[in-house]
Amino acid sequence: MNRPSLRAAVLSAVAAVALVLGLATPANAAPVAPAAGYGFATGSEFLQYSQADLDRTLDTVKQTSASWIRLGIDRSQIETGPGVYNWSTSDRVINAARARGLKVLALIAYTPLLQGGGLLKTAPPANVNDFAVFAQRAVQRYGGQVNNWEIWNEPNLPLFFGNIPNKSAAYSRLLKATYGAIKRVQPNSTVIAAGLSPMQGSDSPVAFVNDLYRFGAKGSFDALALHPYVFPGGIGANPNGAWSDIAAVRGLMVRNGDAGKKIWFTEFGAPTNGPRNGGNTPEQQRDIIASQLAAFAQMPFAGPAFIYTIRDTANDPGSLNNRETRFGALLTSDYKLKPTFFLLRR
Numbered sequence: 001m002n003r004p005s006l007r008a009a010v011l012s013a014v015a016a017v018a019l020v021l022g023l024a025t026p027a028n029a030a031p032v033a034p035a036a037g038y039g040f041a042t043g044s045e046f047l048q049y050s051q052a053d054l055d056r057t058l059d060t061v062k063q064t065s066a067s068w069i070r071l072g073i074d075r076s077q078i079e080t081g082p083g084v085y086n087w088s089t090s091d092r093v094i095n096a097a098r099a100r101g102l103k104v105l106a107l108i109a110y111t112p113l114l115q116g117g118g119l120l121k122t123a124p125p126a127n128v129n130d131f132a133v134f135a136q137r138a139v140q141r142y143g144g145q146v147n148n149w150e151i152w153n154e155p156n157l158p159l160f161f162g163n164i165p166n167k168s169a170a171y172s173r174l175l176k177a178t179y180g181a182i183k184r185v186q187p188n189s190t191v192i193a194a195g196l197s198p199m200q201g202s203d204s205p206v207a208f209v210n211d212l213y214r215f216g217a218k219g220s221f222d223a224l225a226l227h228p229y230v231f232p233g234g235i236g237a238n239p240n241g242a243w244s245d246i247a248a249v250r251g252l253m254v255r256n257g258d259a260g261k262k263i264w265f266t267e268f269g270a271p272t273n274g275p276r277n278g279g280n281t282p283e284q285q286r287d288i289i290a291s292q293l294a295a296f297a298q299m300p301f302a303g304p305a306f307i308y309t310i311r312d313t314a315n316d317p318g319s320l321n322n323r324e325t326r327f328g329a330l331l332t333s334d335y336k337l338k339p340t341f342f343l344l345r346r
Contacts (some may be wrong), residue, residue: 030065031344032294034302039068039102040329041267041306045313047072047089050231054096060337062331068100070150070266070306073142075134076110076121077302087141098145105192105266105306106142108135108178123162124155128174129283139185147186150225150266151178152194156203166229167203168211172220175212179220181261191239192303193217195225195266198242206241206248213256223262223303224249231270232280234288235295250301264303268292271323272312272338286339289329311335 031038040061049057061069073090080086097104098219110121111131125131125336139149153172164170167237168206171194179191193212196205205226212218229240235243246263253261270288273279280288289307298300312328329340 014026026052031290032297034293034296034299034304034305035069036262037103038293038305038307039066039070039105040310040336041070041308042072042093043309043313043327044072044074046309047074047077047093049093051092054093056111056335057331058096058100058102060315060335060341061102061345064330065342065346066344067101068105068304068306069097070105070107071097071202072122073106073108073138074110074285075108075131076112079112079134085137090138090142094142103148104142105304106138106145106146106151106262107153107266108138109152109194110258120162122160124164124170124174125262128177129215131174132177135178136181136185139182139189143186143189147188148190148192148193149174150192150194150264151183151218151221154197154227156196156205156208160197168208169215171208172212172217175217176220177325190222190282192223192266193266195227195264197227198240198245200228200240203205204241205245206252209249209252218256218258221261221262223266224253225264225266227267228269228292229268230267230292231288232275232278232284235291246299253301259301260302262301265292265296265300265305267306267308269308269327269329271326272328273320273323273326277320277323279326284340285329286343289340290343307340 001200016082071093078087078090092106111123111125113121155167161167175193182189182191196208209224226246228246230237230239230242238244250263254260270281270285272282272285274281293305296305307329309327311331312326312333314325315333330338332338
């Protein structure tokens with residue numbers, strides 16, 4: 001796509017946003033969403049749910065028109081020793097999602113502490129080939145149920161890739177090793193480069209993607225991913241360039257010969273911890289999600305979009321100061337339905 005047509009796509013997306021925010025959605029009407037569909041991204045707490053909580057949460061998803069779910073395959077929890085694996089947790093959540101007809105995007109990430117390059121599981125592995133072997137084992141185990149694999153989460157942030165210099169170079173090495181390992185087992189799979197968080201500076205999504213091409217990662221991903229969080233102000237506010245990054249990253253893809261590849265939006269959403277705490281009301285959360293889905297639908301290069309997340313992780317008044325506990329789009333922590341549920345309900 002050339003630059004003029006890219007701008008046209010973005011302008012069309014903004015027009016779609018205005019339409020969504022200006023008109024009431026008819027009862028039970030399907031939300032405007034990308035052609036590739038939408039779903040939900042889960043957090044680490046999802047892997048710890050009891051079976052009853054897992055079933056109740058996924059049954060709520062099933063009442064919406066969502067067709068996807070993003071589930072973690074956490075190497076730090078699964079690889080209990082070198083070459084020793086306990087797949088029971090990921091077996092349980094993947095089986096539960098597939099039993100409800102949801103397509104799974106599997107997020108392969110993280111490092112056993114004794115094999116890492118830092119003090120946290122989110123630090124990159126000391127040896128990228130060890131991670132690639134683990135990814136290959138995951139594909140061998142779940143290849144009959146999963147065909148889409150995202151490699152790591154937000155490696156442009158110190159929180160998720162260690163406080164190391166040259167994160168993009170380190171991630172490029174990891175991605176290249178892992179892509180080949182997955183394709184040897186499942187040649188027709190879709191491997192997605194990690195979703196990037198909005199930020200400024202040398203690790204911004206635009207700079208990071210430019211570096212992926214510069215460090216030779218072209219050909220080691222089938223799609224790119226972004227996390228365009230625009231709360232609390234919405235698309236027009238464009239915090240940290242979250243929205244304008246989409247067009248800029250798309251331009252990089254086109255210039256590097258990857259116009260045929262999609263951008264997956266593997267996280268977006270808004271917390272409901274209230275405007276005074278840097279978040280939104282539940283109604284504002286609904287409107288932001290609706291506007292972003294509609295805007296993605298106007299982008300011909302959009303892959304699936306994943307709302308973060310399904311259910312709040314806390315419901316006490318003190319948690320209002322911690323926005324991370326209030327990203328649930330469908331449910332409060334005690335299973336009360338939120339306004340976004342009624343937007344997305346079948």
